[in-house]
Amino acid sequence: MSDEINEITEGHSDYRPADTHDQSIKHQLSGMYQNWFLDYASYVILERAVPHINDGLKPVQRRILHSMKxxxxxxxxxxxNIVGHxxxxxxxxxxxxxxxxxQLGQKDLLVDCQGNWGNILTGDGAAAPRYIEARLSKxxxxxxxxxxxxxxKLSYDGRNKEPVTLPVKFPLLLAQGVEGIAVGLSSKILPHNFNELCDAAVEYLHQREFRLYPDFQTGGSIDVSRYNDGERGGVVKVRAKINKIDNKTLAITEIPYGKTTTSVIESILKAVDKGKIKVRKVDDNTSAQVEILIHLAPGVSSDKTIDALYAFTDCEVSISPNCCVIDESKPHFLTVSDVLKKSVDNTLALLRLELEIHKNELQESLHFASLEKIFIEERIYKDKEFEQAKDMDAACAHIDDRLTPFYPTFIREVTKEDILKLMEIKMGRILKFNSDKAEDFIARTKEEIETINNHLANIVEYTTNWFKMLKEKYGKGFPRRTELRNFDTIEAAKVVEANEKLYINRDEGFIGTALKKDEFIANCSDLDDVIIFYRDGRYLITPVAEKKFIGKNILYINIFKKNDKRTIYNAVYRDGKDGIHYMKRFAVTSVTRDREYDLTQGTPGSRVVYFTANPNGEAEVIKVTLKPNPRIRKIIFEKDFSEIAIKGRQAMGVILSKYDVHKIALKQKGGSTLGGRKVWFDRDxxxxxxxGxxxxxxxxxxxxxxxVILNNGExxxxxxxxxxxxxxxVQIVEKYDPNKVWSAALYDADQQNYPYLKRFCFEAGSRKQNYLGDNKESKLILLTDEYYPRLEVIFGGHDSFREKLIIDADEFIAVKGFKAKGKRISTFNIEAINELEPVRFPEEKQEANEGDDETEEIENLDPDNGKSEDDIIDEITGQMKLF
Incomplete structure (x- = not known):
C-alpha cells in the first residue's frame, strides 16, 4: 500500500508534514484527503480493480493477454517468462x-494451460511460475x-505500445465473470454459460427478449428468483449437490461457487462442533470430481441432515452480484442484459470495421492490379518518352498521360505514389506477366468486394452468423454445469439437531438445559422456543436457555412449533373467582417472544380447570360434575370437544356451565377433528x-x-x-395404493431386447426396487395406471408392411408380481407402442357395510365408571364437610 501511495503522490513535492503547533497550516490534512485520496481512488477504480465494458478485462489481464500475443x-x-514480459x-x-x-487459466477459456495450475475444487494453488506453461487458446x-x-497508447515509460482495450468480439466479461474491490466501490459479475451467451446475442440482434442466468464451473444448483438481472441489490442462492448413497451416507458431488472442498468440510465440522448436525465422519475423496462422503451417526435422519447442511454449512451460500464496469472512463452500475447488449453492439461495430478495413485493402489491391495490367499490356515502360525522361518527375508525368484514357475504369484517382509503385515493378515480374491470371485475380477480388458489401449491407445477419459460428465451433466444451431451480426456504429451527435436553424445576420456577438433576421435559436445540401455560390462564413463548426463571404454577410446558396449525389446545377455564366456566379450542401459531398472553378473558381470579394439548387436533369427551344444588336436577353431564369450533386464541369460548363445577375428568379420548392432511408435490x-x-x-x-417412481424403473x-x-x-409421485394395478411395456435386455408387457402392483418399502428387472440395460416404453389399458403396436423396418396390432392388456396378461418377466408382445421389428383410449372402465365399487358406523371404538377413561349418581353426590357432600 505504501508503494502505491508513493507512486500516486509523485510530483507533489510541495507537501510538508503539518506542524501540530502551528494552527495556521492544519488545512493541509483536509487538502490531502480532498486531492490525493480522490486521485488514489480514481487510480484503483480505473486502472486496477474494475473491468472495462469493451473487452471485459482488468488492466493487468489485458496486459497479460497482450504480452502472450x-x-x-x-x-x-x-x-x-510471460510475467516478466x-x-x-x-x-x-x-x-x-x-x-x-x-486465475485466467483456471477459467479455461482464453489460456491453454500445461502443468499444475491448481484446483478450483480443492483450493490447491498452482505450481511456481517457472514450472508451469501457457499459451493463448484457439x-x-x-x-x-x-x-x-x-x-x-504508450506504456507507462513510453518505450512500448499497449492496447487501450482489446477488440474482443464476444461478451467475455459475462463468460468469465469478475470480482474486484476498489476504493469506495466493488464489482462482482457472475460467470454465465458460453452457449447461452451466444443464443442471447442472437436474440438481441433480432430484437427479441432474452434471459441470462449464471453458470459455474463448480456446478451445484442455483435459485435465480431474486437475481434481478445481475443488478446491484439482487441476490442468488447457490447450493451444493448432495446425494443419498444410503440412509447412513451422504455424498456431496458439486459445491457452491466460490467455495472449495476444504472450506465446505471445515464448515461441516464447525456445525458438528456446535451441535447443529450429527455426523460420525467426513471423508474427502475429491480428485478430478468432487466427492465428499458424510457418514451419519446412528438414528439420524438423512433427509433432515441434508436440510441442516444447507442451513448451517457452506453447502448453501448467498451471493450478491454487483455489475460495476468502466465505460467512458467512469464506473457504471448496469444489468447483465445491459452488458450483453453493449458487448454485442461493440462486436457488431468491430466486425463492421474489420470488413471495411478488408474491403479497403482489397480495393487497393484491385486498383494496383488494374494499373499494373495496363502498365504492362500497353508496354508503357517501353515508350521512348519514358526511357529518355530527364528525371523522375518527367517519367511520372509520361505514365500519368498514358494512363489518362483509362481513368474511368479505375476505382479511384491515380496518385503519384501509385505511379512510383509501378516504376518499382521488377523486370522478372513483367516477363512472367500473364494477362489471363491478372484478369482472374481482378475478377476474384471484385467478387470478394461484392461479398463484403453484402455483409456490410446485412451486418446484423453477419454478426448473427458470427455468434452461431462460435457456438458451433467451441460450444461443445461448455455445457451448462449449474442447475436452475427454485429453493424451498429451510427453517433452521426445524432442521437443527436436537442435541440438548430441556429440564424444569417447578418448585423454584426455573427451566433450562443446565438443570440436569431436575424434571426432564423434551429434547431440544439452542434455536428452539418453549411454550408455557400457567394455571391462571397466562401463557408465553420464550427461547431455550441454560437457565431461565419463568415462575411457578405452571400448567403445561413443551417445545413450541411455529406456524403449527395441527396442534390444538382444549381448555376449560373459570372466568373470575366465582364466574362462569367456559370451554374453548384454539391454536397458537405465532406470537411475540417473552410477551404474556391470556387464554381467559383476563378477569382477576380466573383459573384454568382443564387443559390438554393435542398434536393432531384430537377432541376428547369430558365428564363434568357440578356441586350439589337443589335447583339442579342433573349434576353430572358429558361434553364433547368436537362440538366446539376451533377459533383464535383470543376467542372467549362457549359456556360450559353457569353453576359451580366440582370437577372435570376425561371421559373418552377422541380422534382428530382436522381430517387428513392435504399434500402437494412441487416439482420445481x-x-x-x-x-397448495x-x-x-x-x-x-x-x-x-x-x-415414488423414477425414470430408471426404481x-x-x-x-x-x-x-x-x-x-x-422422478417420474411419478402419488399417494400409494397397494391394490392399484399398473401396466408396463418394456424392452427386456435379458431377452434380446424384445418388447414385453407386464401387469403388477407396486409393493411398499423404503428400499429402492426396480420393476424393469436387475439388468440396467432394460428400457421402459410406457407405464400406465389405466385399469383396462389398450396398446397400439406399430411395426417397422422390414416388418413395416404388417398391420397395427391392438392389445387389450387385461386379456393379454394377468396381474402378477412386479418382478415377473411379463409376456412377449411380438418377435417382429417394432417401431412404436402407443397407448389408446380405453373402451371399458371398472364398475364403481359399493361401500361395504353401507350405513355402518365406521368410527373406531374409543377408550372409556371415566374414573367414576360404575358409580351411581347418588354415590357421587354423597362423595361430594362428604368432601365438602371436610372443608
Whole structure:
C-alpha cells in the first residue's frame, strides 16, 4: 500500500508534514484527503480493480493477454517468462501478475494451460511460475486480437505500445465473470454459460427478449428468483449437490461457487462442533470430481441432515452480484442484459470495421492490379518518352498521360505514389506477366468486394452468423454445469439437531438445559422456543436457555412449533373467582417472544380447570360434575370437544356451565377433528408441501404413504413428511395404493431386447426396487395406471408392411408380481407402442357395510365408571364437610 501511495503522490513535492503547533497550516490534512485520496481512488477504480465494458478485462489481464500475443509462436511459454514480459507494460508486482494469469487459466477459456495450475475444487494453488506453461487458446486467438482494429497508447515509460482495450468480439466479461474491490466501490459479475451467451446475442440482434442466468464451473444448483438481472441489490442462492448413497451416507458431488472442498468440510465440522448436525465422519475423496462422503451417526435422519447442511454449512451460500464496469472512463452500475447488449453492439461495430478495413485493402489491391495490367499490356515502360525522361518527375508525368484514357475504369484517382509503385515493378515480374491470371485475380477480388458489401449491407445477419459460428465451433466444451431451480426456504429451527435436553424445576420456577438433576421435559436445540401455560390462564413463548426463571404454577410446558396449525389446545377455564366456566379450542401459531398472553378473558381470579394439548387436533369427551344444588336436577353431564369450533386464541369460548363445577375428568379420548392432511408435490423444488403448490397428491392419514417412481424403473414408498428429498429423475409421485394395478411395456435386455408387457402392483418399502428387472440395460416404453389399458403396436423396418396390432392388456396378461418377466408382445421389428383410449372402465365399487358406523371404538377413561349418581353426590357432600 505504501508503494502505491508513493507512486500516486509523485510530483507533489510541495507537501510538508503539518506542524501540530502551528494552527495556521492544519488545512493541509483536509487538502490531502480532498486531492490525493480522490486521485488514489480514481487510480484503483480505473486502472486496477474494475473491468472495462469493451473487452471485459482488468488492466493487468489485458496486459497479460497482450504480452502472450506478442510472444505467441504456437508453442507453450513458461509463466515466469510471460510475467516478466508483462512487466514492461506496467510495473505490477510479479506475484500479482502470476496470480492474475493463474486465475485466467483456471477459467479455461482464453489460456491453454500445461502443468499444475491448481484446483478450483480443492483450493490447491498452482505450481511456481517457472514450472508451469501457457499459451493463448484457439478461441482467444480468434476472438480477442486484431491489431488493425486496436486502439493503442504508450506504456507507462513510453518505450512500448499497449492496447487501450482489446477488440474482443464476444461478451467475455459475462463468460468469465469478475470480482474486484476498489476504493469506495466493488464489482462482482457472475460467470454465465458460453452457449447461452451466444443464443442471447442472437436474440438481441433480432430484437427479441432474452434471459441470462449464471453458470459455474463448480456446478451445484442455483435459485435465480431474486437475481434481478445481475443488478446491484439482487441476490442468488447457490447450493451444493448432495446425494443419498444410503440412509447412513451422504455424498456431496458439486459445491457452491466460490467455495472449495476444504472450506465446505471445515464448515461441516464447525456445525458438528456446535451441535447443529450429527455426523460420525467426513471423508474427502475429491480428485478430478468432487466427492465428499458424510457418514451419519446412528438414528439420524438423512433427509433432515441434508436440510441442516444447507442451513448451517457452506453447502448453501448467498451471493450478491454487483455489475460495476468502466465505460467512458467512469464506473457504471448496469444489468447483465445491459452488458450483453453493449458487448454485442461493440462486436457488431468491430466486425463492421474489420470488413471495411478488408474491403479497403482489397480495393487497393484491385486498383494496383488494374494499373499494373495496363502498365504492362500497353508496354508503357517501353515508350521512348519514358526511357529518355530527364528525371523522375518527367517519367511520372509520361505514365500519368498514358494512363489518362483509362481513368474511368479505375476505382479511384491515380496518385503519384501509385505511379512510383509501378516504376518499382521488377523486370522478372513483367516477363512472367500473364494477362489471363491478372484478369482472374481482378475478377476474384471484385467478387470478394461484392461479398463484403453484402455483409456490410446485412451486418446484423453477419454478426448473427458470427455468434452461431462460435457456438458451433467451441460450444461443445461448455455445457451448462449449474442447475436452475427454485429453493424451498429451510427453517433452521426445524432442521437443527436436537442435541440438548430441556429440564424444569417447578418448585423454584426455573427451566433450562443446565438443570440436569431436575424434571426432564423434551429434547431440544439452542434455536428452539418453549411454550408455557400457567394455571391462571397466562401463557408465553420464550427461547431455550441454560437457565431461565419463568415462575411457578405452571400448567403445561413443551417445545413450541411455529406456524403449527395441527396442534390444538382444549381448555376449560373459570372466568373470575366465582364466574362462569367456559370451554374453548384454539391454536397458537405465532406470537411475540417473552410477551404474556391470556387464554381467559383476563378477569382477576380466573383459573384454568382443564387443559390438554393435542398434536393432531384430537377432541376428547369430558365428564363434568357440578356441586350439589337443589335447583339442579342433573349434576353430572358429558361434553364433547368436537362440538366446539376451533377459533383464535383470543376467542372467549362457549359456556360450559353457569353453576359451580366440582370437577372435570376425561371421559373418552377422541380422534382428530382436522381430517387428513392435504399434500402437494412441487416439482420445481422436488419437495412436498401443505400450501397448495404443485401437484395435488390427496388427503393423507397418519398411516398413508407416498409412492415414488423414477425414470430408471426404481420405486419406493415414503411418508409424507415435508423434510423428504426426492431425486431429479422422478417420474411419478402419488399417494400409494397397494391394490392399484399398473401396466408396463418394456424392452427386456435379458431377452434380446424384445418388447414385453407386464401387469403388477407396486409393493411398499423404503428400499429402492426396480420393476424393469436387475439388468440396467432394460428400457421402459410406457407405464400406465389405466385399469383396462389398450396398446397400439406399430411395426417397422422390414416388418413395416404388417398391420397395427391392438392389445387389450387385461386379456393379454394377468396381474402378477412386479418382478415377473411379463409376456412377449411380438418377435417382429417394432417401431412404436402407443397407448389408446380405453373402451371399458371398472364398475364403481359399493361401500361395504353401507350405513355402518365406521368410527373406531374409543377408550372409556371415566374414573367414576360404575358409580351411581347418588354415590357421587354423597362423595361430594362428604368432601365438602371436610372443608
Amino acid at each position: 506478442r510472444m505467441d509462436d504456437g508453442r507453450y511459454n513458461k509463466v515466469a 508483462t512487466m514492461q507494460f506496467h510495473p505490477h508486482g510479479d506475484a500479482s501478475i502470476g496470480d492474475a494469469l493463474v 478461441f482467444g486467438l480468434e476472438v480477442v486480437f486484431n491489431p488493425k482494429t486496436t486502439e493503442w 423444488v422436488l419437495r412436498l408441501n401443505y400450501d 403448490r404443485g401437484e395435488y397428491l390427496g388427503e393423507f392419514q397418519s398411516e398413508d404413504s407416498i409412492l 420405486f419406493y414408498t415414503t411418508n409424507f413428511d415435508l423434510s423428504n428429498h426426492y431425486e431429479d429423475n
